[in-house]
Amino acid sequence: xxxxxxxxxxxxxxxxxxxxxxxxxxxxxxxxxxxxxxxxxxxxxxxxxxxxxxxxxxxxxxxxxxxxxxxxxxxxxxxxxxxxxxxxxxxxxxxxxxxxxxxxxxxxxxxxxxxxxxxxxxxxxxxxxxxxxxxxxxxxxxxxxxxxxxxxxxxxxxxxxxxxxxxxxxxxxxxxxxxxxxxxxxxxxxxxxxxxxxxxxxxxxxxxxxxxxxxxxxxxxxxxxxxxxxxxxxxxxxxxxxxxxxxxxxxxxxxxxxxxxxxxxxxxxxxxxxxxxxxxxxxxxxxxxxxxxxxxxxxxxxxxxxxxxxxxxxxxxxxxxxxxx
Amino acid sequence: xxxxxxxxxxxxxxxxxxxxxxxxxxxxxxxxxxxxxxxxxxxxxxxxxxxxxxxxxxxxxxxxxxxxxxxxxxxxxxxxxxxxxxxxxxxxxxxxxxxxxxxxxxxxxxxxxxxxxxxxxxxxxxxxxxxxxxxxxxxxxxxxxxxxxxxxxxxxxxxxxxxxxxxxxxxxxxxxxxxxxxxxxxxxxxxxxxxxxxxxxxxxxxxxxxxxxxxxxxxxxxxxxxxxxxxxxxxxxxxxxxxxxxxxxxxxxxxxxxxxxxxxxxxxxxxxxxxxxxxxxxxxxxxxxxxxxxxxxxxxxxxxxxxxxxxxxxxxxxxxxxxxx
Numbered sequence: 001x002x003x004x005x006x007x008x009x010x011x012x013x014x015x016x017x018x019x020x021x022x023x024x025x026x027x028x029x030x031x032x033x034x035x036x037x038x039x040x041x042x043x044x045x046x047x048x049x050x051x052x053x054x055x056x057x058x059x060x061x062x063x064x065x066x067x068x069x070x071x072x073x074x075x076x077x078x079x080x081x082x083x084x085x086x087x088x089x090x091x092x093x094x095x096x097x098x099x100x101x102x103x104x105x106x107x108x109x110x111x112x113x114x115x116x117x118x119x120x121x122x123x124x125x126x127x128x129x130x131x132x133x134x135x136x137x138x139x140x141x142x143x144x145x146x147x148x149x150x151x152x153x154x155x156x157x158x159x160x161x162x163x164x165x166x167x168x169x170x171x172x173x174x175x176x177x178x179x180x181x182x183x184x185x186x187x188x189x190x191x192x193x194x195x196x197x198x199x200x201x202x203x204x205x206x207x208x209x210x211x212x213x214x215x216x217x218x219x220x221x222x223x224x225x226x227x228x229x230x231x232x233x234x235x236x237x238x239x240x241x242x243x244x245x246x247x248x249x250x251x252x253x254x255x256x257x258x259x260x261x262x263x264x265x266x267x268x269x270x271x272x273x274x275x276x277x278x279x280x281x282x283x284x285x286x287x288x289x290x291x292x293x294x295x296x297x298x299x300x301x302x303x304x305x306x307x308x309x310x311x312x313x314x315x316x317x318x319x320x321x322x323x324x325x
Numbered sequence: 326x327x328x329x330x331x332x333x334x335x336x337x338x339x340x341x342x343x344x345x346x347x348x349x350x351x352x353x354x355x356x357x358x359x360x361x362x363x364x365x366x367x368x369x370x371x372x373x374x375x376x377x378x379x380x381x382x383x384x385x386x387x388x389x390x391x392x393x394x395x396x397x398x399x400x401x402x403x404x405x406x407x408x409x410x411x412x413x414x415x416x417x418x419x420x421x422x423x424x425x426x427x428x429x430x431x432x433x434x435x436x437x438x439x440x441x442x443x444x445x446x447x448x449x450x451x452x453x454x455x456x457x458x459x460x461x462x463x464x465x466x467x468x469x470x471x472x473x474x475x476x477x478x479x480x481x482x483x484x485x486x487x488x489x490x491x492x493x494x495x496x497x498x499x500x501x502x503x504x505x506x507x508x509x510x511x512x513x514x515x516x517x518x519x520x521x522x523x524x525x526x527x528x529x530x531x532x533x534x535x536x537x538x539x540x541x542x543x544x545x546x547x548x549x550x551x552x553x554x555x556x557x558x559x560x561x562x563x564x565x566x567x568x569x570x571x572x573x574x575x576x577x578x579x580x581x582x583x584x585x586x587x588x589x590x591x592x593x594x595x596x597x598x599x600x601x602x603x604x605x606x607x608x609x610x611x612x613x614x615x616x617x618x619x620x621x622x623x624x625x626x627x628x629x630x631x632x633x634x635x636x637x638x639x640x641x642x643x644x645x646x647x648x649x650x
Binding site: 007026027028029030031032033034036039040041042043044045046047048050051052073074076077079085086087088089118119120121123124125126127128130132134136139141144146147148212213224228 | 332353366367373401410411444448450461466471472473549
């Protein structure tokens with residue numbers, strides 16, 4: 001194993017991912033000229049080996065996930081990615097191969113979202129690999145889609161499918177028997193490689209009252225959005241979109257439905273759309289190639305959201321979302 | 326000990342430090358409207374317990390240092406602080422007392438620099454406490470003071486005093502005997518509580534060709550700035566400003582001079598000023614209340630910088646700066 005000083009590490013692995021604002025990562029800081037008339041949207045997420053990913057996940061997958069979870073926040077706010085900074089606390093013993101894989105994954109995700117690296121910091125840690133990304137995006141002035149914007153009467157939508165990553169994590173830990181290889185691959189990939197719904201940005205900006213990304217579990221994140229908006233909701237659980245792999249899993253082990261709707265790492269978008277806009281929102285989402293399923297309605301009041309099963313009975317969940325604390 | 330969920334932790338400890346752009350930390354993202362005609366300067370630094378500070382340092386001191394080291398980068402770029410985001414990877418077992426102290430230190434540093442908290446993320450780690458801060462500042466469009474801007478003929482200045490923090494770290498580890506209590510307190514405080522030279526911003530913007538903050542050791546950071554600028558330098562080591570405490574330490578143990586000029590954590594500013602501007606720069610620094618000592622000159626060429634002792638002999642340093650790798 002080769003020992004690298006920080007400057008070599010930056011020059012070799014990270015400078016090639018840097019955008020012009022990153023000044024070839026030669027300075028202490030990046031400089032951005034924000035486009036006129038636009039607001040800057042800023043979001044930050046940290047990931048720790050053993051908590052948010054497995055230390056032996058492929059290096060490129062770890063990098064992709066760290067950036068994707070931040071891009072997911074930008075997508076939910078209707079923001080177009082502008083760039084990101086990365087701080088990386090590395091253990092001794094990460095090889096040049098590992099770093100090469102990490103940088104390649106990061107470069108791939110950055111390029112696919114047109115979101116260049118602007119700068120950051122690389123430090124040594126005696127503990128687990130820890131990454132922190134701060135990502136920047138732009139929205140027209142005053143137009144960021146807020147978590148607080150849901151209003152009584154709005155229809156609630158969720159993109160993609162819910163629960164795949166939480167089931168993928170269960171699978172990674174070995175406790176879902178009798179699943180076909182294709183279904184296994186789908187769930188594991190959804191856990192390893194979240195995909196930010198950036199294509200939905202324009203539809204959200206044009207038609208949504210409020211939105212957030214579903215990262216800590218659908219049930220809990222929905223409750224969080226309703227609290228932040230001073231409203232409540234009624235959700236039809238049978239309308240919550242599930243992938244064929246998740247359906248197969250739940251058919252074999254019905255108790256895993258709760259894992260699917262309360263587990264984390266979906267990185268889908270939950271949006272509240274006023275009734276007058278639902279037709280236009282659905283058309284815009286379809287045009288963008290993003291499935292968006294209507295799952296319920298925002299209601300007045302501050303009670304916890306109500307969840308109803310297909311037979312009309314009320315369901316409650318002991319623990320609505322993933323919490324680190 | 327009380328167990329806190331993440332939302333309570335944010336509402337209780339961090340929301341009071343948030344600026345308006347932080348949206349009471351209720352959203353997934355912050356939104357900034359960058360002032361017209363200004364560029365945004367972005368910098369990020371990570372700190373790990375056991376590497377950048379001691380795990381048993383006072384919680385408030387850890388928070389102050391994490392923000393100050395980022396403010397120092399903004400100061401060196403001539404940028405006025407606008408806000409910051411914090412990601413915090415916390416171990417289990419940090420008490421409400423600890424968090425209260427941490428938040429109080431963070432609030433104090435943020436208020437003194439008019440640099441509000443905009444958002445962030447709090448996660449659990451099985452490893453050491455790890456903090457990452459991304460800080461934002463503004464400069465007039467096109468005016469960020471670059472590390473790459475030093476030009477042959479410029480005079481080199483360094484602010485404050487060099488080496489206190491590195492000697493403070495030695496002292497913290499117990500290996501400087503026979504030092505008075507006032508001197509000990511000074512060195513320990515300089516290690517624990519870096520103070521960003523934000524007051525020098527206007528002088529740098531108006532008069533400097535280039536600047537960087539001295540964070541990884543004076544000798545190595547100077548070499549780094551010269552490399553980035555495509556120049557070299559000659560430095561008069563007897564002109565490098567030392568505090569009375571550092572002078573007393575070095576008088577008793579002359580070998581510690583090398584620790585002072587190569588150790589890290591100074592958070593002073595190294596600036597290259599064209600000769601036509603030196604008088605105005607010195608006046609502006611004095612008016613700002615920041616001591617700035619002339620220590621040498623930028624020269625043409627790409628050889629490593631030359632360091633001369635008081636008697637004119639050349640000095641070299643095996644290891645010019647702190648590197649994590």
